[in-house]
Amino acid sequence: MISWMQRHKKWLVITIWISTIAFVGAGFVGWGSYDYGSKGGAVAVVGDREVSVDEYQREYSSLYDQYAKIFGEQFNQEMADKLNLRQVAYNMAIQKNLILSFADELGLAVTDEEVAKELVKIPGFIKDGKFDKDTYIKVLNQNRTNPTKFEASLKRDLLLQKVEKIFSIEAQKNEIENLNKLLFSEDDINIEILSLDDVNIEITDEKIKNYWEANKDNYKSQPAVKLEIDEIALTTNTFSDDEISSHYNKFKTDFIKEDGKLKTLDEAKEDVVTALNEKATKRVALKKYLKLKKDEEKFEQTLEMVEANLPYGEENNAEILNAVPGDVLKPFIYNGKYLIVKVVNKVPPKTLSFEDAKDMAKVDYEKVTRGIELEKLATSKLKDFEGTHVGFVSRNSFNKIEGLNANDALTFLNKLFSTTEKVGKITLADKIVLYRINDSKLASYDETKDEAVKSTMDKLLNQELMNNLVKNLENRYEVQSSINFEE
Incomplete structure (x- = not known):
């Protein structure tokens, strides 16, 4: 999940609205104590910039809040530790400061007036339709900070934006047109849909108990x-x-x-x-x-x-x-x-006895075993698969896939247009779809889709550009760290 987030986030889209809203909405999340060395509360030095404990904790709080929204109530500190969020937050703080050091070298700066203009836009500080100083102070106090620290953080975000604008690029017209055709290309396909009901399995108490024995740690009482x-x-x-x-x-x-x-x-x-x-x-x-x-x-x-x-x-x-x-x-x-x-x-939770866990283990055993058997069936059928001819489909042809609901059809089509195999199988929640691609063709150019295509392409181009910039800056500025995550 962490690598997914890193790949799919545009570097500096953790700017004002993401970081500030997360700050105002989430509050502070701590994680115990570390020895931050002798740099007066700095966790690292990047070039001539110190990465303060507050800045590091702010990254962690924002990241923690994002995961809490993804996973809901099941997300907790233990899960955050398993995902190694501390190091991820630390790396993000380092990478931002690499970019800020480059901004310093370029002579870029943010004025107090620019900070003030952004402050009055933040919804959490608005009362009766306008910025309210008392509300501003109250919210900051609730989040264990003060105007000096918060405005310094806001100034860093604005400076990051300025660097991003310098390196911002836009896709060319011919690139957009070609991607437009490619994104909405069509495949002529044959398919066969296999479901869990297509396989038979034997369920006995002995098999359920063996499954429970192998997976008993999954069956615990609630705290x-x-x-x-x-x-x-x-x-x-x-x-x-x-x-x-x-x-x-x-x-x-x-x-x-x-x-x-x-x-x-x-x-x-x-x-x-x-x-x-x-x-x-x-x-x-x-x-x-x-x-x-x-x-x-x-x-x-x-x-x-x-x-x-x-x-x-x-x-x-x-x-x-x-x-x-x-x-x-x-x-x-x-x-x-x-x-x-x-x-x-x-x-604390305790491992349930077989009798107490039997009903749950039975459901899981049946689901897992049927899934394994379904995979075997799909593999065997794929050898001489014929299937039903569907005709040409695009990513949006979810209403043409009989036997799949709209969500499953969209998932199937997205995976189909991401594959490089002419014949294969695509696994859904409780089904496997065998497919054969008979023919492919680019879609006709549709100018009405240019805006969506351009937005996607611009994000990809700028993300790649910023990632390459960060890699270059890692060799340009010395990083001295006060934290050892391996201990």
């Missing part, structure tokens, strides 16, 4: 947490009209109707009483919390819950998961009661 819990039901006190009126007037904005308008006192009365009872109950809960924390009283119940099934709301669940065994959390409301929770222990 759980052992909790002690005490519940305090909300009080049902009666409050005077003055108490209700006083609370309503003090917290009017808490009582809003669905249409966005404030409720009147009469409309909000029931909600106000509930709020007053919550306030009264909280005082009781806090007193009990202190006694439980000091072990002067015992919790009412003990239970063990799978971490993913914690029901207490995103914020409370996160607090429980981030707690250290022995922590007693402050009271919070859940299902009309105040709860006081003590985290007793974290229960």
